[in-house]
Amino acid sequence: MSKYMSKYTGTAATVTRRTVLSGAAAFGLSGVVRAEPQAEVKVGLLVPISGMYARPGAVMREGAEMAVDHINSQGGVKALGGAKLKLVVLDCGDTTEKAKSAAQRMVAQEPDLVAASAAYLSSFTLAVTEVTERANLPVLTLSYSDLITDRGFKYVFQTSATAASQAKQALPQIISLAQSASGKKPKTVAIVTDNTGASVASAKSMREGLLAANGLQLVLDETFTPPLADATSLVQKVRSAKPDLLFFLPTVISDAKLLLEKMNEFGMGQGKVPTISFGIAIAEPDMLQTVSPELLQGVLTCVASWGTKGHEALMAELKKRYNEPWMTQNAISTYGDMWVIKDALEKAGKADRIAVADALRTLDAGPSKYYPLGEIKFDEKGRRIGAGMTIVQWQTGIPVTVFPPELALAQPIWPKS
Template identity: 70%
Template sequence: MKARPIRAALSAAMLISASLLPLPAAQAAEPAEVQVGLLAPMSGLYARPGQVMRMGAEMAVADINKAGGIQALGGAKLKLVVIDSGDSTEKAKSAAQRMVADFPGLVAGTGAYLSSFTLAVTEVTERARLPMLTLSYSDQITNRGFKYIFQTSATAGKQADIALPTILDLAEQASGKRPVTVAIVTDNTAASLSSVKAMKDGLLDKYGLKLVVDETFTPPLSDASSLIQQVRSRRPDLVFFLPTVISDAKLILEKMNEMNVRIPLISFGIAIAEPDVLNTVSPQLLNGVMSAVANWGAKGQEGLIERMRVEYKEPWMTQNAISTYGDMWIIKAALEKAGKADREAVAQAMRALDEGKSPYFPGGELKFDEAGHRVGAGLTVIQWQDGVPVTVFPQDLALAKPIWPGK
């Protein structure tokens, strides 16, 4: 009869001992996911660029997680939270307010495509002390004394200063004549106006250029006739045209073709180089058109470009995809440096980053100055050649040699 209590006591002791042993690896708790945000237009007029930004972010998050996640956090995986900014400044600001309210666990984010959206969004994220990366161009973004905004692209004013001498040298080498007169045809979005301001405030004079046509419009355009009539009557050597909506770029090109205006076009931004342009504009009409952009699929990124083609059916990799891809790696680097999933710690880590040259951004380093500019940020010049906009500058990233329109 005494054997039963003894056996029961032994069984209880064994259970207690077993509970003190470490769990097998298969049963160990997984590190918590780390939320990172993408705030960009997923609906409305600017949905296409926003959706491409999502593609780049998804690819990077998948690559980071596949490579072991955040090592400093025990291999924690990134979780992408996508918020639709809509297609207006008011909607973008409202979306940012929802983002910080609904996702308090976010440690960092990227967005918001148009500079006007980014300016509104970062008013909200700055108050929430949420570090935000952006490819938006406007000089105003990092000129407000904010501490939680990080601009990976060269600002619009800086891009114009980099691009102008490059384009003028190319024109002289190819045609034997240096351009003297220029036209500006621009929409009134923040990034476009920043580029135009830089040119008018000294860059045109600096490079000996005379402005003979100066036209600004509100997107979307319904008719480009009066704009192109001005260009045709003045016959400038170059036309700087800065649309941010694909339909506007299409309308301008078609009107130039209709009016037989054969003047080299130099753009700033990606509207002219979106794949959708080919739905209505022929490759022949686009051939030779250039654009200065903050980033583009380039030499060394052929694998990513191919993945975009295979996984997402995208014919090439625009700045929206490659920059947002790179942003996720910046957030990873900041998390590794911070050692914890805390937005203030991540912001401090971003300010202290010094990672050397980045494989995902042209020029400069993965390092930010006190204002939040990426140090030494450059740009790429792309050109339509045989139905594809390819990187032609800088030389170390070029996938093709540039041609001068008409030559």
């Protein structure tokens, strides 16, 4: 009888394949032992579902759901007999305390998870991974902070370029764009940033040598705690400093709205002070619900990933399925994370979190389809080797990828006075 049965090896975290005897065989008659389909394999998504970051969290869920559906419809995890992925979504809320508490619930209530993607803000990811590391649960993250993979952790895998790396890659491109469009190189910059992890990391790298290395002088440096109640004092300081470029790093949509509107009110629109951001808040679809396309025109933001050339089918599906106007970093990166976990399961050959982490450390799958440049290969810190970034620009009411050239969907423009 054993020759009709599929051999399957699992761990305590795996639901093993059961066999069912036909009615005839149960009564001693001739029959065939039939194997039930392989059990589901649980993967986690820990993102903000409530509070002021709920919108990006919802988009991350959309990306993950699409990926799981695509993986399952294409045969599931073949190394596990076609096992289907099951997405387990948990709410990390809108504070680091809530995020850490959610991570504690996740590892306690979902012991069958083999891996997870988390947790939007770098501040949340730093808190969450303190918990998941102790549980040996591999976590993939698009969060930017360099600190995430500077702590010696073995179960954290950063699919995005770090904040410092993104700033280093982006700054020369922005300077070149400004110089080619205006005929002169910018000399002075202002930084206005919130105090969340990724924003702090991006601003830190600029302050500590990156600006000077690119011939730029920092004339204003302001940090605020989100959400802002009023942007008047910040904009007044920017107007007094008269920078050639403004680096504005919010993580809350309402903060981006307040500052852009106040700049316009003070006569400092894009023609006066070109505005460059890091991160997704300033390019979220919800910006158009409260800010006119005219105020956004020309605003640049540097992000880990975006809907780019080669993602047209995914962008169309996201728009049709969820009524999303474009594919942000949150959707495409989380979509990619599910595929990376799937590939790790194929390599591991079993639904075991330690085996999956080992597989992630040794993945070498060549160029990525869902992340800009680089490979799906991680270094000893858990950072994706060769990770690139994208520069996105608001053009006629839509943020489109303008860098790198091979992934761009539009040519960059520079605001004219």
